[in-house]
Amino acid sequence: MAPSGPQPALLTLLVLLGALLPGPGNAQTSVFPQEVILPRGGSVVVNCSASCDQPILLGMETPLPKKEILPGGNNWKMYELSNVQEDSQPMCYSNCPDGQSSAKTFLTVYWTPERVELAPLPFWQPVGKNLTLRCQVEGGAPRAKLTVVLLHGEKELSRQSAVGEPAEVTTMVPVSRDDHGANFSCRTELDLRPCGLGLFENTSAPHQLQTFDLPATPPQLVSPQVLEVDTQETVVCSLDGLFPVSEARVYLALGDQKLNPTVTYGNNSLSAKASVKVTAEEEGTQRLLCSVMLGTQTQETRQTVTIYSFPAPNVILTEPEVSEGTEVIVKCEAHSTAKVTLNGVPAQPPGPRAEFLLKATPEDNGRSFSCSATLEVAGQLVHKNQTRELRVLYGPRLDEKDCPGNWTWPENSQQTPMCQAWGNPLPQLKCLKDGTFPLPIGKSVTVTRDLEGTYLCQARSSRGEVTREVTVNVLSPQYEMVIIIVVAAAVILGIAGVTTYLYNRQRKIRKYRLQQVQNGTPMKPNTQATPP
Numbered sequence: 001m002a003p004s005g006p007q008p009a010l011l012t013l014l015v016l017l018g019a020l021l022p023g024p025g026n027a028q029t030s031v032f033p034q035e036v037i038l039p040r041g042g043s044v045v046v047n048c049s050a051s052c053d054q055p056i057l058l059g060m061e062t063p064l065p066k067k068e069i070l071p072g073g074n075n076w077k078m079y080e081l082s083n084v085q086e087d088s089q090p091m092c093y094s095n096c097p098d099g100q101s102s103a104k105t106f107l108t109v110y111w112t113p114e115r116v117e118l119a120p121l122p123f124w125q126p127v128g129k130n131l132t133l134r135c136q137v138e139g140g141a142p143r144a145k146l147t148v149v150l151l152h153g154e155k156e157l158s159r160q161s162a163v164g165e166p167a168e169v170t171t172m173v174p175v176s177r178d179d180h181g182a183n184f185s186c187r188t189e190l191d192l193r194p195c196g197l198g199l200f201e202n203t204s205a206p207h208q209l210q211t212f213d214l215p216a217t218p219p220q221l222v223s224p225q226v227l228e229v230d231t232q233e234t235v236v237c238s239l240d241g242l243f244p245v246s247e248a249r250v251y252l253a254l255g256d257q258k259l260n261p262t263v264t265y266g267n268n269s270l271s272a273k274a275s276v277k278v279t280a281e282e283e284g285t286q287r288l289l290c291s292v293m294l295g296t297q298t299q300e301t302r303q304t305v306t307i308y309s310f311p312a313p314n315v316i317l318t319e320p321e322v323s324e325g326t327e328v329i330v331k332c333e334a335h336s337t338a339k340v341t342l343n344g345v346p347a348q349p350p351g352p353r354a355e356f357l358l359k360a361t362p363e364d365n366g367r368s369f370s371c372s373a374t375l376e377v378a379g380q381l382v383h384k385n386q387t388r389e390l391r392v393l394y395g396p397r398l399d400e401k402d403c404p405g406n407w408t409w410p411e412n413s414q415q416t417p418m419c420q421a422w423g424n425p426l427p428q429l430k431c432l433k434d435g436t437f438p439l440p441i442g443k444s445v446t447v448t449r450d451l452e453g454t455y456l457c458q459a460r461s462s463r464g465e466v467t468r469e470v471t472v473n474v475l476s477p478q479y480e481m482v483i484i485i486v487v488a489a490a491v492i493l494g495i496a497g498v499t500t501y502l503y504n505r506q507r508k509i510r511k512y513r514l515q516q517v518q519n520g521t522p523m524k525p526n527t528q529a530t531p532p
């Protein structure tokens with residue numbers, strides 16, 4: 001604001017110049033009040049008085065609009081000064097017979113600032129860095145009594161006086177995770193309490209701080225190093241130590257293809273999981289990228305992924321179903337850079353093909369030929385295999401092992417006649433006695449005499465028929481009894497015969513000894529006990 005000039009009243013100035021010069025006498029001009037503090041635009045009443053009773057001249061010099069309040073006195077005049085916009089020093093002057101004099105009154109205008117504004121905070125403030133707070137204050141007076149306070153919530157950070165127009169105060173505060181969401185503001189304090197007035201406060205609009213903490217470590221990317229075309233694979237990217245984790249964003253891409261991960265948030269960690277399926281167009285080397293963005297910073301990890309296509313090897317049999325004795329070529333073919341192994345085949349030089357010749361036997365029916373192909377992709381070996389089964393037509397067959405030709409069973413025992421015919425296709429089996437009576441194959445039966453006989457088993461398939469005789473012998477219980485009786489009778493008769501013989505022999509000996517005694521032969525002492 002331009003200082004108020006004396007332009008309005010050049011004439012008065014000349015009078016004033018005279019008045020300011022020390023007069024020859026003791027003439028004096030007084031003013032009341034000598035100091036005033038008033039709100040901007042306010043009014044004040046000032047009393048100018050002269051020391052002599054009848055001054056020649058008494059007045060007030062001020063650029064402010066003034067109004068004399070009538071009636072005055074002989075030596076005093078009252079003026080009302082209005083619309084005081086700034087500090088001003090109106091001057092009373094008088095011209096008395098003994099000289100001219102003047103006196104000033106000091107008007108101090110006060111007003112609260114028109115603008116108190118905290119400069120916008122950075123949208124994101126990294127944790128650990130200093131935050132600069134800047135507050136601008138426009139207007140406000142008297143400046144000597146105006147203080148600017150920077151605030152964190154209700155807490156005072158810095159208190160400085162307002163200097164300049166507009167006044168700007170700054171301070172630096174270190175930022176921690178706890179400051180996330182905190183409100184910063186600034187406040188002006190116009191302290192007029194020493195002048196008998198109050199404390200006038202104005203506060204800026206608050207600004208809320210957003211802090212973030214992104215660790216210096218890159219995210220961890222877990223992915224297969226080789227990806228097969230048209231195969232679903234999973235890629236996981238994770239990072240720990242994030243704050244605030246809910247604000248973190250993840251970007252996952254393979255080459256130009258943006259992946260669509262499912263992100264799970266922990267307390268201060270996140271994990272993004274995406275499934276990838278690559279197409280044949282992407283074959284070759286591709287870059288897998290994971291970026292974690294938080295606040296104004298990004299951490300990223302790149303990884304090279306090799307995309308390959310590897311069709312399974314093809315196992316070819318000249319015919320999948322052949323007759324016994326036919327020659328079959330088993331062949332395996334794979335990708336030109338692959339190496340195949342055909343199982344059950346003597347070692348062959350490694351290459352993309354393998355084959356061998358086979359003469360089909362019944363044992364080859366149902367045999368699996370599996371071919372495993374190995375391909376090296378980016379230093380890793382990947383495997384694929386294919387299996388085909390050979391079917392051999394043979395039979396029908398009936399052999400002693402699975403269809404015994406001779407059964408001998410005791411009558412009334414429980415038995416299960418077994419007979420299995422072999423062949424591909426599986427033959428129909430029938431065992432008949434006299435062309436009508438069937439052998440209950442596979443069923444548990446009580447052996448009767450009726451079961452005895454010779455059965456003709458016939459196995460028949462589309463490949464022909466074979467027959468085999470099966471004899472069932474039944475051992476009857478009567479026959480066994482006859483044997484037991486005959487044996488028992490023979491034993492009893494034998495024992496009876498031996499006993500009779502021994503008894504007769506003993507009697508003859510005794511008779512002979514008696515005869516010797518009677519003939520005068522001395523008798524030897526008889527130590528032998530005589531059997532009863």
Ligand SMILES: *[C@@H]1O[C@H](CO)[C@@H](O)[C@H](O)[C@H]1NC(C)=O
Pocket residue numbers: 047048049073076077078
């Ligand atoms: C103005 O000042 C003079 C001299 O001090 C005094 O006599 C007079 O009463 C004052 N006028 C008013 C209205 O106070």
Ligand SMILES: *[C@@H]1O[C@H](CO)[C@@H](O)[C@H](O)[C@H]1NC(C)=O
Pocket residue numbers: 112113114115116199200201202
């Ligand atoms: C400043 O505060 C005062 C009260 O202390 C109020 O009257 C004034 O309107 C405020 N100024 C602004 C610009 O808000």
Ligand SMILES: *[C@@H]1O[C@H](CO)[C@@H](O)[C@H](O)[C@H]1NC(C)=O
Pocket residue numbers: 130172173174
């Ligand atoms: C951050 O501010 C503090 C004072 O608040 C100061 O001591 C420190 O040196 C500042 N640090 C930086 C990096 O500016």
Ligand SMILES: *[C@@H]1O[C@H](CO)[C@@H](O)[C@H](O)[C@H]1NC(C)=O
Pocket residue numbers: 153181182183206208
């Ligand atoms: C900051 O102010 C906003 C509204 O302006 C309020 O919702 C939030 O709770 C405040 N934050 C703190 C820490 O007081």
Ligand SMILES: *[C@@H]1O[C@H](CO)[C@@H](O)[C@H](O)[C@H]1NC(C)=O
Pocket residue numbers: 266267
């Ligand atoms: C997350 O924090 C809460 C409380 O601080 C704790 O109880 C919980 O175990 C934490 N969860 C994990 C996964 O760390």
Ligand SMILES: *[C@@H]1O[C@H](CO)[C@@H](O)[C@H](O)[C@H]1NC(C)=O
Pocket residue numbers: 370372383384385386
């Ligand atoms: C053949 O491949 C299948 C599926 O790819 C796998 O389950 C099987 O174990 C493999 N067999 C051999 C012998 O490698």
Ligand SMILES: *[C@@H]1O[C@H](CO)[C@@H](O)[C@H](O)[C@H]1NC(C)=O
Pocket residue numbers: 406407408471
């Ligand atoms: C059947 O077995 C019996 C004795 O177990 C034997 O005597 C008979 O000769 C056998 N018959 C045939 C056809 O093998």
